Amino acid sequence: MTKEAQFDRIIGIVTDSIGIGEAPDAAKFGDEGADTYGHINDFKGAGWQLPNLMKLGLGNIRADNPMLSLKPVAEPTGAFGKMAEISAGKDSMDGHWEMMGLPVLEPLGFFPHGFPQELLDKITAFSGRKCIVNKPYSGTDVIHDYGDEQLATGDLIIYTSGDSVLQIAANLAIIPLEELYKICEYARSLTRTAPYHVGRVIARPYTYIDKDHFTRTSDRHDYTLLPDGPTDLDRLQKAGIATYGVGKINDIFSGQGLDDGVHTVSNEDGMNQTIAQVKSDRRGFIFTNLVDFDAMYGHRRNPEGDAEALELFDKQLGELLSIMRPSDLLMITSDHGNDPTFKGTDHTREYVPLLAYSPSLQGGANLGIRSPFCDFGATVLDNFGVQQGEYGKSFLHELK
Numbered sequence: 001m002t003k004e005a006q007f008d009r010i011i012g013i014v015t016d017s018i019g020i021g022e023a024p025d026a027a028k029f030g031d032e033g034a035d036t037y038g039h040i041n042d043f044k045g046a047g048w049q050l051p052n053l054m055k056l057g058l059g060n061i062r063a064d065n066p067m068l069s070l071k072p073v074a075e076p077t078g079a080f081g082k083m084a085e086i087s088a089g090k091d092s093m094d095g096h097w098e099m100m101g102l103p104v105l106e107p108l109g110f111f112p113h114g115f116p117q118e119l120l121d122k123i124t125a126f127s128g129r130k131c132i133v134n135k136p137y138s139g140t141d142v143i144h145d146y147g148d149e150q151l152a153t154g155d156l157i158i159y160t161s162g163d164s165v166l167q168i169a170a171n172l173a174i175i176p177l178e179e180l181y182k183i184c185e186y187a188r189s190l191t192r193t194a195p196y197h198v199g200r201v202i203a204r205p206y207t208y209i210d211k212d213h214f215t216r217t218s219d220r221h222d223y224t225l226l227p228d229g230p231t232d233l234d235r236l237q238k239a240g241i242a243t244y245g246v247g248k249i250n251d252i253f254s255g256q257g258l259d260d261g262v263h264t265v266s267n268e269d270g271m272n273q274t275i276a277q278v279k280s281d282r283r284g285f286i287f288t289n290l291v292d293f294d295a296m297y298g299h300r301r302n303p304e305g306d307a308e309a310l311e312l313f314d315k316q317l318g319e320l321l322s323i324m325r326p327s328d329l330l331m332i333t334s335d336h337g338n339d340p341t342f343k344g345t346d347h348t349r350e351y352v353p354l355l356a357y358s359p360s361l362q363g364g365a366n367l368g369i370r371s372p373f374c375d376f377g378a379t380v381l382d383n384f385g386v387q388q389g390e391y392g393k394s395f396l397h398e399l400k
């Protein structure tokens with residue numbers, strides 16, 4: 001370390017998929033008009049409030065194009081702004097890696113018509129199981145439509161989406177979790193490089209009664225690529241700053257650059273785990289991903305569910321704010337949009353919100369529009385006096 005850290009601890013929270021309006025390049029993705037926060041607010045109507053987020057300055061981010069009732073406040077206690085992504089894709093890996101200084105500039109492999117038969121044949125030879133479906137699908141619809149067939153045949157349900165993902169859904173009574181993980185690891189080993197270069201292989205276990213009664217379990221596992229260069233997590237780790245991942249963070253970075261962490265079963269659990277860390281003596285960087293917004297509501301196009309999840313997050317945020325010390329900095333952002341009122345079931349290319357708060361700051365700094373997302377990680381590095389990589393500009397000195 002080259003200087004004394006301004007904050008002992010930085011807590012970074014990613015509200016997975018909660019965007020704040022179409023990004024400048026939304027048209028390239030067919031996502032003009034997407035607005036996760038704004039449209040959830042429209043759906044809930046004029047009385048809807050998220051008191052703790054609003055106090056920090058959530059509404060102030062959109063002072064130029066105010067949301068229905070998530071309005072700017074006169075004296076926000078946090079710094080506020082929004083960020084635009086430069087990565088070629090709009091998936092979680094793109095968003096998180098870019099936040100940590102490594103934009104994914106080469107588009108990853110994308111299979112809108114399904115994966116080549118050759119790949120499926122290898123998976124079948126390895127697993128002894130036939131592969132069915134093999135096209136873009138909603139992960140709950142695919143179980144509804146093919147769960148009975150899997151129950152009868154033991155075939156593997158393979159599907160993809162608008163992202164660079166190969167997902168394998170498995171009824172746990174037919175394909176035990178260990179077997180599913182092994183098959184996914186094998187699929188991962190086949191798809192790291194061209195011609196596949198798939199961003200993520202995702203194990204999707206579920207329990208099944210019938211096509212209208214099934215539950216996807218929290219044993220979901222994401223197998224990403226190894227970051228192809230150092231991320232800010234590696235830079236922190238190398239400098240001796242502790243790094244801790246909560247929720248999906250460890251999966252997203254394949255564990256690289258993370259000292260330690262914890263898997264979670266829900267957003268609520270993720271916030272409780274974060275709060276427990278903040279109550280402890282831990283120092284360094286705590287990095288939390290809250291995935292329910294995305295997996296349970298955004299892709300399901302369920303604005304009511306998303307709204308309730310935001311209300312719960314806001315409530316738990318209140319608890320977190322109340323226990324933070326003057327030497328803590330909290331930064332809240334998202335990795336991409338997933339407007340639950342938009343067409344289709346995919347992520348949406350949006351700005352992501354940026355809020356920063358510490359009890360030792362006066363608040364009210366307008367951080368404006370930041371791009372790329374790398375400014376987030378650059379700020380963490382700057383705080384701990386760690387030299388940054390090629391991308392990103394710290395906003396540490398803009399906090400007041």
Ligand SMILES: O=P(O)(O)O[C@H]1O[C@H](CO)[C@@H](O)[C@H]1O
Pocket residue numbers: 092137138139140160161162163164165167204294295299
């Ligand atoms: O529809 P489900 O299975 O939730 O899958 C979604 O989750 C993936 C990862 O976010 C996305 O690419 C999309 O396919």
Ligand SMILES: [Mn+2]
Pocket residue numbers: 016017091092093294335336
């Ligand atoms: Mn995501």
Ligand SMILES: [Mn+2]
Pocket residue numbers: 017092294295299347
């Ligand atoms: Mn998603």
